[in-house]
Amino acid sequence: MKNLVYILLFLSFSAISFAGNSDKEKKAVAVTHKTLAGKITDTTGESIAGAKITINETGETFFADLEGKFTLRVKTDKVYSISINTVGFQPLEVKSNTLSYFSALSLTELN
Numbered sequence: 001m002k003n004l005v006y007i008l009l010f011l012s013f014s015a016i017s018f019a020g021n022s023d024k025e026k027k028a029v030a031v032t033h034k035t036l037a038g039k040i041t042d043t044t045g046e047s048i049a050g051a052k053i054t055i056n057e058t059g060e061t062f063f064a065d066l067e068g069k070f071t072l073r074v075k076t077d078k079v080y081s082i083s084i085n086t087v088g089f090q091p092l093e094v095k096s097n098t099l100s101y102f103s104a105l106s107l108t109e110l111n
Helices: 002-029
Strands: 033-042 052-055 061-063 069-075 081-085 092-095 102-107
Touching: 052 069, 061 069, 092 102
Parallel strands: 033 102
Antiparallel strands: 033 069, 052 061, 052 081, 081 092
16 A cells, blocks of 8 residues: 555656756757848859858857858847958948848958
8 A cells, every 4th residue: 555655646746847847848949949041242243152150149160152142040029240351352240120031241352
């Protein structure tokens, strides 16, 4: 009889502890992501291949492809600043909330 009581107590405490975890899992799922995509060009419209794109708040670095295109995935609940750098051009910094799914970003040549 004692064993049965212990088993029932164990099962009740287990059920209570698992019930608390479901709320934490729901909160973790609530964060969504947004995809930002764009193309980096110079002032004449020529693509800039290999430009370095850095998300300043996280330090993550990406590079544009051979056509100057890039794709980033960021959390929608935050605003990030993105820096774009490449040799021979002035750096450009933009906020993630000003970027659309596909943004055209133009870099100015250094004098």
